[in-house]
Amino acid sequence: MNPVIEQLRSHRSIRKFTDRQIPRDLFEAFIRAGQAAATSSHVQAYSIIHVVTPENRAILAELAGGQPYIADSSDFLVFCADMKRSTDAAERAGADVVRGMTEHLLVASVDTALMAQNIAVAAESEGVGLCYIGGIRNNPAEVSKLLRLPDHVYPVFGMCLGYPDQQPEVKPRLPLESILKTDYYQDTDDAAQVDAFDSEMRRYYQQRTGSNKDTTWSEQLKPLFTTKVRPHMRTFLQDRGFEMK
């Protein structure tokens, strides 16, 4: 296994950071590495808001559901799917532009994620830790207002970056056979594979260093799926010009 693959496989989310700041040239190198990711039709449908004002970071930490590391990390980024820049450019070049297609939502969300993951990999290659913050979608309208996001731009997730002040274990993943299928989707073995994974996760949760608990993967999923999770997302996206036509 080469060092890059080894690095990828040793990822874990970091939620406790030292006071050490990421040097600015390194930070820029991470962003440029992000930009180098593949992008659909070269659209580059993303913008990053680098939140530096402490007051705004404190507000975002609350809006994301009380996640103090948003304020405590060296750098906090909000990754936005951005269909404004490219459609504005096409419009300035004389195009009669159609906006708000469902496809645009997908393209921009995927472009944003590919870029962000490159930033994550670049950061970890320099010993910087990170965690993604999906909680930014808890209150996306307030987040958008705070960051002054225009129409056709929406916050997909955040990312905390900084030097780790904790060394959590790598969290297990589903068995490879469960997610990799040959030629056709079949899930006849799915229940058995999930059972085995549940046992593995129970051992992991019992034995891990921080916040031990007696639970499984399936049990952990239950509260996620028994409620209408983030029911505001549809209306929020439509209000911001992602009309999903």
Next chain:
Amino acid sequence: MNPVIEQLRSHRSIRKFTDRQIPRDLFEAFIRAGQAAATSSHVQAYSIIHVVTPENRAILAELAGGQPYIADSSDFLVFCADMKRSTDAAERAGADVVRGMTEHLLVASVDTALMAQNIAVAAESEGVGLCYIGGIRNNPAEVSKLLRLPDHVYPVFGMCLGYPDQQPEVKPRLPLESILKTDYYQDTDDAAQVDAFDSEMRRYYQQRTGSNKDTTWSEQLKPLFTTKVRPHMRTFLQDRGFEMK
């Protein structure tokens, strides 16, 4: 710049491959590296269909709009957003499950993209080239039928993997200032930055080794945004259980 960041920054899509096959242990290592990417609430909302039957690859090459490298690459993967496995698991564990939220579409699409980008990085670390295939969404219903995708699973994009038989230049990206904003979204300099980038892209298109042309970024975007791109996506997703509630 460390070797990992250097590797990330030298990405370019490869669409011509040698006959050499990727060794199976390496292929598996790529997939496991993909699984190690961050995943929202540990849901791992993805499945990969590894399409090995030549007939199916030929059909997919056509369905994706005539992309022969889908058939010619060492390995072709269809990355699927999968909300079935996790919601089924929660249901088996006794949850009264709510499906079809817009949030689920986002979570699964982002999870899938993060995993795929890790696979891309792992592959390139071994000298393997790749290109993403968004064209898989040209005919997603036919693709889903061919791959026997169940409800709550949809094909987000494909990926060709193989040893490069071409050495295309790295394609320029928007200036960093254009996509990275401090504290607030502002785009007062956007038109000027895009103008400069248009000039850079014109030089790139004129000088690159393959298929020279006289055009700019903005010009290239025009046809993308003057039509209703993939207008079937909304209905397709709804039909497959991604109801965007």
